[in-house]
Amino acid sequence: MKRTMKRVIAKSFVFAAACVAAGDIHLPKPVTQGGKSLMQALSERRSARDFAGRDIPVQTLSSLLWAATGVNRADGRRTAPTGLNVQDTDVYVMLASGVYRYDTGQNALKLVNPGDHRAAAGKQPFAQTAPVNLFYVHDRSRGMKADESNTQRYAGIHAGAIMQNVYLFCAKEGLATVARANIDYDACAKALRLAAGQSIVLGQSVGYPPNDGYIGRQAAIRTALERAKFHESEVGRLKCELDREDGVMVYDVEFKKNGFEYEYHIDAKTGTVVKAKKERD
Numbered sequence: 001m002k003r004t005m006k007r008v009i010a011k012s013f014v015f016a017a018a019c020v021a022a023g024d025i026h027l028p029k030p031v032t033q034g035g036k037s038l039m040q041a042l043s044e045r046r047s048a049r050d051f052a053g054r055d056i057p058v059q060t061l062s063s064l065l066w067a068a069t070g071v072n073r074a075d076g077r078r079t080a081p082t083g084l085n086v087q088d089t090d091v092y093v094m095l096a097s098g099v100y101r102y103d104t105g106q107n108a109l110k111l112v113n114p115g116d117h118r119a120a121a122g123k124q125p126f127a128q129t130a131p132v133n134l135f136y137v138h139d140r141s142r143g144m145k146a147d148e149s150n151t152q153r154y155a156g157i158h159a160g161a162i163m164q165n166v167y168l169f170c171a172k173e174g175l176a177t178v179a180r181a182n183i184d185y186d187a188c189a190k191a192l193r194l195a196a197g198q199s200i201v202l203g204q205s206v207g208y209p210p211n212d213g214y215i216g217r218q219a220a221i222r223t224a225l226e227r228a229k230f231h232e233s234e235v236g237r238l239k240c241e242l243d244r245e246d247g248v249m250v251y252d253v254e255f256k257k258n259g260f261e262y263e264y265h266i267d268a269k270t271g272t273v274v275k276a277k278k279e280r281d
């Protein structure tokens with residue numbers, strides 16, 4: 001397998017429905033060190049309801065999910081606490097490419113429903129276009145067993161702990177987010193293909209804030225094709241994703257033509273071509 005392809009599989013998964021073949025997503029190792037101080041993140045924590053159209057890089061998504069409720073100890077305990085460590089709440093992730101369940105043990109997104117189901121994400125329009133919607137889903141079979149009211153109360157608390165972890169990660173990462181209870185729960189449960197005993201406690205939309213100065217995916221593709229002197233209709237397997245390379249955000253544009261594979265890195269802010277590569281396919 002070519003180095004370029006290995007790289008694509010390992011770290012360059014694009015979420016846009018147009019670019020992704022639906023399947024499980026194996027997440028890269030989350031980054032669990034560094035970032036803003038806790039007090040700074042708390043100072044910056046807030047709800048925001050406007051999102052740029054661009055996707056969240058898979059590395060950032062991996063760290064976000066780990067912050068939400070990832071395993072942080074050898075015995076399988078998590079970043080978010082649960083009463084008696086019942087771990088009764090799953091995080092479902094709705095992207096343009098499909099609905100997935102975050103598998104904390106495997107650090108993977110398990111595909112549960114391919115396709116763009118964001119119309120069912122919530123009643124507020126921003127939820128239907130946000131690049132990432134998280135849903136905190138309670139599984140009664142794993143919940144606190146004492147009595148029904150206890151089960152419900154704990155389910156809410158458990159989702160709340162995850163929600164605040166996500167808020168703090170977003171504050172640290174410069175992402176916009178808002179918790180959401182304003183959901184058509186039946187429609188959304190269908191999109192999430194929930195079984196009996198599973199229920200959505202809360203949703204949370206996540207994305208980049210608008211006007212972040214990035215040129216956008218279409219402009220990056222245009223720049224790469226201009227550099228190669230091809231028209232979009234002439235190339236195959238066109239992919240474009242936002243990625244971080246040596247600390248700089250770039251659009252990684254790839255396509256194939258006449259037995260060659262082309263790869264361009266376009267600086268996400270300036271639109272400059274910072275890398276151009278052509279190799280036999």
Ligand SMILES: Cc1cc2nc3c(=O)[nH]c(=O)nc-3n(C[C@H](O)[C@H](O)[C@H](O)COP(=O)(O)O)c2cc1C
Nearest residue numbers: 045046047048049124163178179180181182183202
């Ligand atoms: C449980 C819960 C449910 C919420 N549901 C919604 C919602 O459906 N739609 C929305 O726009 N904001 C929702 N919010 C966000 C609140 O409106 C927001 O947290 C509140 O106005 C305080 O603003 P702040 O988060 O910036 O401090 C929800 C917040 C919580 C904690």
